Amino acid sequence: MACIELKQVSYRYPTSKTANLKEVNLTVESGEFIAVIGRNEAGKTTLCNVIRGFAPHFYQGKLSGSVHVNGKDVLRTEIGDLSWDVGYVFQNPFNQNSGVKATVYEEISYGLENLGIPRREIFDRVDEVINLLGIAYLADKHPMKLSGGQCQRVALASIIVMEPAILLIDEPTSQLDPKGTEDVFKIIDMLKKKGKTTILVEHKIDRVAEYADRVILMDEGRIVRDGPAAQILSDPALLEYGVTLPQTALLGLRLREEGLPLERIPITIDQAAVSIGALRKEGGGI
Ligand SMILES: Nc1ncnc2c1ncn2[C@@H]1O[C@H](COP(=O)(O)OP(=O)(O)OP(=O)(O)O)[C@@H](O)[C@H]1O
Ligand SMILES: [Mg+2]
Structure with a gap:
């Protein structure tokens, strides 16, 4: 089932002279893991803003075409309603911080409190997510006193805990080292196995190649x-x-x-091993 459908979408921020999204058509099936790539200013974050209804509801500006998310017409749906369906992890993790909570644990609980979820369930869900993301050791820390990488994990946790069907994750690994980056991809992979739909904006192309099913290039x-x-x-x-x-x-x-007659161009190390191994079997010179 298509859970995101954009038809002929063009959008311009109010202060922009030209369109920032141009004639975008996009259908996303439930459960897909899609990576969005493209150079700076290509429109990747703007695409996320349209899917979560912030463009035009928050940013204003002019949008033409149609946007549907989980069957809802985004142009006729309030941002608050859409937040049940779509979780967005900010490109700058420091922007995700609510600024009103004194510990990481409370910060991650905040969204669930706002939804009026019973306390017992909040504790269970927050415990599960902080263990999943390996950040239980940060639980009592002040959210403003985290390193970039820690803040990025907390930002991701505060969205995952809400269990939206669709996750928009905007460059979640920019502050992370290779190990932290791999961890985040593994988490997204696991969410995929749970049936979540993920759109990930990411520059780290080797990791994208390893994990994403589908790739969208913007320019x-x-x-x-x-x-x-x-x-x-x-x-x-x-x-x-x-x-x-x-x-x-x-x-x-x-x-x-x-x-060398490589049958196909590999994009992962496993594929490279197979392609190059096949050459040897054929006596292709290796
Ligand atoms: N709030 C805004 N108001 C006006 N113009 C904006 C706004 N946000 C983005 N833009 C413009 O829209 C275009 C697309 O920007 P966007 O942030 O979507 O690109 P991006 O692909 O996410 O880039 P990056 O890789 O740098 O994050 C750019 O020309 C940018 O200057
Ligand atoms: Mg961006």
Whole structure:
């Protein structure tokens, strides 16, 4: 079932002279894990803003076309109503902070309190999420006294705990080291197994290649590519849009240039091992 449907959506922020999203068509099926890539200012955050109703409800500006989320017409639905369906993790994790809570534990509970969830259930859900994200040790810390990486995990926790069907996660690993980044991808992968739909804006292309099912490339407010990760991330044309290819794809393309008959361009290490192994079996020179 399609849980997000954008038809011919164009949008312009009030202070912008030109459109910031242009004729965007997008259908997302329930349970998909989609990565959105593209250079700075391509419109990735704006796309998230449209899906969660902030553009135009909060930012104002002009939107044409239609936006449906979980069957709701976003243009006719209040942001508060949509927040049941869509959780958004901010690009800058410090913006996620409510600023009214004295501990990380209370901060993560805050959204559930606002929904009037019984206390016992709040404790259970918060405990589960802080263990999942490996941040139980931060529970008593002040939310304003966290490092960038810690703050990013707390921001993610405060959304996951709400259990929205759709998660929009805007560059959640910018402050994280490789291990922290891998952890976040594993968490999203696990949420996918629980049936959540995730749209992840992310620059770390090797991790995207490893985990995402589908990749959307944006440029100048348009969706310029949309397809299976293996197809999109093995295309050298991506480089023209200011996006790098996975290391293994670059290696595969280079090997082909050297004349090795690689059947397909790998985008993950596992795929590279298979592709290169096949060459050896065929006596392709390795
Ligand atoms: N609140 C705003 N008001 C006016 N213009 C905006 C606003 N937010 C973004 N823009 C403009 O919209 C365009 C798309 O910006 P957006 O933030 O969606 O890009 P992005 O792909 O998320 O970039 P980044 O990788 O830097 O986060 C840019 O030209 C930007 O300057
Ligand atoms: Mg952005």
